[in-house]
Amino acid sequence: MPDALAQLADLLGPRLVTTEADRRLHGQNETWYPETLPSAVAYPETTEEVSAILKICHAKSLPVTAYGAASSLEGQHLALNGGLCLDMARMNRLLSVTPEDLLCVVQPGITRKRLNEELRATGLFFSVDPGADASLGGMAATRASGTTAVRYGTIRENILGLEVVLADGTVIRTGSHARKSATGYDLTHLMIGSEGTLGIITEMTVRLHGQPEAVAAATCRFGSVEEAVNCVILTIQSGIPMARIELLDQFMVRGFNLYSKSALPEVPHLFLEFHGSSAAVAEQMASFGEIAEEFGVSGWQTATQAEERNALWAMRHNAHYASAALGAGAGGGHVWPTDTCVPISRLAEAVTWAQEKTVEMGLTATIVGHVGDGNFHVGLSVDPEDKAVMARAESFAHALGEKALSLGGTVSGEHGIGIGKQHFMADEHGTAVATMRAIKTALDPTNILNPGKLLPPA
Amino acid sequence: MPDALAQLADLLGPRLVTTEADRRLHGQNETWYPETLPSAVAYPETTEEVSAILKICHAKSLPVTAYGAASSLEGQHLALNGGLCLDMARMNRLLSVTPEDLLCVVQPGITRKRLNEELRATGLFFSVDPGADASLGGMAATRASGTTAVRYGTIRENILGLEVVLADGTVIRTGSHARKSATGYDLTHLMIGSEGTLGIITEMTVRLHGQPEAVAAATCRFGSVEEAVNCVILTIQSGIPMARIELLDQFMVRGFNLYSKSALPEVPHLFLEFHGSSAAVAEQMASFGEIAEEFGVSGWQTATQAEERNALWAMRHNAHYASAALGAGAGGGHVWPTDTCVPISRLAEAVTWAQEKTVEMGLTATIVGHVGDGNFHVGLSVDPEDKAVMARAESFAHALGEKALSLGGTVSGEHGIGIGKQHFMADEHGTAVATMRAIKTALDPTNILNPGKLLPPA
Structure with a gap:
């Protein structure tokens, strides 16, 4: 262990940090998991450095856990058993945008808000919105989703390709800049959602979407959660291309009122967003409105100005903190x-x-x-x-x-x-857990990549 | 080998066929690959039988190649080296439809046309349309796509889960009936496109889409392939949700005229389809028309009646035979x-x-x-x-x-x-070919599943 850290210090100089302050900073999480300190924190700047780090860790059996924005909610970014925390914050650049192909290439440390700020002038946006200002690498690793997935897909549908460093330091590239391919095993999707246990993502080719011509947000209320949900079910079954459709129960609304100083009636709500041409947005809203009438909707409020919409979704995105406030x-x-x-x-x-x-x-x-x-x-x-x-x-x-x-x-x-x-894995996946374990063993035979995550103990 | 076939005959009785006629039938392909006879053809009827077959093949190192509708174009269904052809034709049932969740469960031998016939009364349809009346298992195994992928996605986006029999006979289930999941490695997508080299698909949970309220097809002509393609590029970049947008060059049109007895002007064409509400279809057609004008479109013909549209797409689907006619x-x-x-x-x-x-x-x-x-x-x-x-x-x-x-x-x-x-695999995937090989070895250590396909020789 000390030997591996010494080699890493030789490689990274001051970008290998072992101070307690930095280790503690990287041992926190947004939820109830106890503080978990890594042995050291590495700040790589290039794919080559990540590869060199993994070669050392592989040779010395030092565990490695990638770290993005630390917004994961099941402790995925916590380095267990005194391993190395690989903080990707310095690999946070937007490398290229190809507007004509509706794609960009980014490093994993970039966060979704910063990416969208950098894209603003292009008229395009990155759609996946889990609420937290997550890093894109973290979103890929945890198969993130969020409010807009109903329309634009989860991160799974929005990544065209990856550069990944494997456990032994080998660098692979998956996918291409084409929309689809029928060649070879789908390593892109194998890596997405693998929680850093199969490889470290060092570059991502990401799909973008055109800013819709018109956007309208709305909120409305229902007499019960059941009526609100049944309204959602019929809306989806009817094929209305909702951009966002979010349920909040009465307790969540109370939390919003406490945390965001709003004054919403404390009954179940739906928060909605419609994207399209002006005519399409109007048609979608009308279609939704007809369905909602069947379920006793009331208190319909629309927000067409960007500021109002942003305030609405900021409130929604603070749900975690509003729950805490409650x-x-x-x-x-x-x-x-x-x-x-x-x-x-x-x-x-x-x-x-x-x-x-x-x-x-x-x-x-x-x-x-x-x-x-x-x-x-x-x-x-x-x-x-x-x-x-x-x-x-x-x-x-x-x-x-x-x-x-x-x-x-x-x-x-x-x-x-x-x-x-992890205790659910066998219940949900049955015999497929062994298949997952076989893949893990094939790709990371010494189990250095985020050990103790995703797969239950053997 | 004879020992394995004897065991299979014990298991399957008359559903293990070794006649030359049947072997020859299963040794054909739609393209230029030479006739390739399997040693025998098995017709399993249940997942349990597929599992039992694979246990025998695994124990005796007998190669196994799954066979659907034989419409693959790179010889994926051909059993090389005297292996067993696993014809899935008897596992061809629609097992259940859940219209309220926009999904159905099918066996792999069902073909896309039969599935859509069976679904007709539900108002839903299975969207993936590679032209040929492929089996769904074959479509999953080859990561099929087709004319409607631009709007509804390829088979990759339209499968929620699979039942798969692994090389050693283990049965696994992947995915669920939920739209998304963040739990465990994405084995669904690993199996999709693996060309039968990682497992045999025995059941599929498939996404369905609501029949659009309005459908309009159209054809139009351009002075050059370049103008037609540039029209497509701008259409896609503009975010018009095309349901189909197909290019045909002047030689393809000549083939259509020969094979389908049509009388289209022999210049580059686009064949189009628009789906949505009546208003949305009208808006999409108008938006497309404006773009097409920029590229000198002419000869605009619309087909709103189902019979006309069907004739148009039948012509398109016969492109392979029209090329042959030419x-x-x-x-x-x-x-x-x-x-x-x-x-x-x-x-x-x-x-x-x-x-x-x-x-x-x-x-x-x-x-x-x-x-x-x-x-x-x-x-x-x-x-x-x-x-x-x-x-x-x-x-x-x-x-x-x-x-x-x-x-x-x-x-x-x-x-x-x-x-x-296969000779392209290293050029396209580089170091990732070794990663794919490691996965293949982990899941099929004795290389009985469709050997000689997808991965180049080691």
Whole structure:
């Protein structure tokens, strides 16, 4: 270990940091996982450096965990067992934009907001929006999603190719600048969502979308979560190309009012966005409005100005902190965030089950979700010091995952497995876990890449 | 070998066939590859049978090649070296439809036309349309695409999950009925496009789309291929949600006239389709029309009746046979079909290069393509007995692949690698070929699954 770190220090000079302050900074997370300090933090600047780092780590069996914006919610970025934290912050450039092909090439450390700022003059945008200002590398590694996935796809549909450094330092390139290909195994998608356990992403070719001619946002209210969700289900089944369709239950709205100083009526809401030509947006809104009438919609508010829309989505994006604000009275203001995704026809059943179960278990909880995909989050207010409430939160999160599986869904629509959901892997994937393990062993035989994540212990 | 076949005969009874007639039937292909007879043909009826077959083949090192509708164009379905042909024709049922989730579950032997016939009453359709009436299992295995991919995605975007039998007979399930998931390695996409070399697909969960309220097809003409392609490029860049946008060069149109007895002017054409509400279709057509005017469009014909549209697309789908008809005078009426896909901004350059090169090389060739994706086909008329023309065809196909790579594209947008394009794998994928080989070895250590396909010899 000291030998590996000495070699890394020789390679990186002052960009290998072992101070406690920096290690502590990199050991934090947005949720309830305890502080987890890496042995050292490396700040590579080039693919060649990442390759050289991995060669050393491979030879010396030093674990390596990539680190982006630390916004992951299942502890994916935490270096366990004293490994190396590979902070990609210095590899954060937009390398090229090809507007005529609706794509750009970026380094993994760039965050989605900065990318969109840099793209503004092109009339194009990067669509994937998980709320947090995540790094693109982290988004790829965790198969991120978010509010616009219903229209533009998750990160999975928005990456054309990757440059990846494998465990032994080999650099590979996947995909191309073409829209599609039928040549060879789909290593791009194998790497997306692998949580840094199969390789370190060092470059990404990313799809962009044209800024729509017209954008309109809206909010509306429903008498119950079930009515709101049934409105969503019919909207999606009707093929209305919603750009965003987000559910907020009454507790989430209360959290928004507390955290964002809004004064929304504390009943279930949908937050919506429509993209298209002016005529198309008007038609979509009218079609949605007709469906919503069937479910007793009220309080329809539209926001066509960019400032109003931005305020609306900023409020939505602060859901995690609003959940914390709601629970601040009850404990330390920590949130245990869990997410699942179910077939859309089972969404009302899943959401109402979750609401009733949290009440039954005496948990303070919010529900918010990318419901157009069947994906929703339950934010449980917890005090990590309160063992009883933590046990109940864990019990609820487990029951929710099993409920999603029983409905034909998945234990996570976008947060991933990380540390927190490995116990579900066998339940969700059965015999395929062994297949995943065989691939992991083939690509990382000494298990240096983010060990202790995604795959359950053998 | 005889021992393995004896065990298979015990298992399958009359559904293991070793007659020359059946072996010859399964040794044919749509293109120029020589007849290739398997040792025997198995007709499994259940996943359990496929698993039992693979256990025997695994134990006895008998190669296994899955066989669907035999419409693959790079010989993917041909059992080399006397292996077993696994004909999936008896596993061809639509197992369930869940209209409210826009999905169905099918067995791999069902063909796309039959699936759409069975779905008709639901108001939903399966969108992927490679022209041939391919089996869905074959489409998944070869990462098929086609005319509607520009709007609805390729098969890659239209599969939610798979049941797969691995080389040793283990049955795994990938994906779920939810739209997305962030849990575990993406084995669904690893299997899609693996050409039967990693597992045998025995069940598929497939996305469906709502029949659009309005559909309009149209054809129009341009003075040159370059003008037609530049019109396509600007259309895609403008974000018009084309349902289909197909280029036909003047030689392809001549082939259509010969084969389909049409009387189209023998100049470059675009064949188009628009889907949406009536208002949206009208708006899309008007927007496209404005762009097309810039490129000197003429001869605009619309087809709004289903019969007219069907006739139009039937003509397009017979492109392979129309290419053969065009070359029938020059040789045996065989076609060497090759395809590439490039970034859309490089499409005009690629297509005009291909046209000029075929003329320069004295080859009779057609160009037709799913140009909205940057994907096009060159159909070379060949006589497999004429060694000189075969050598020129091979030389052209190689040069076209290298040209596509030099433009940032791929050597195949939809036909795949199979037997015919392995020599490109290192050029396109570089060091990643070794990664693919490591995965192949991990999942199929004795190399019984479609050996001799996709990966070049070690």
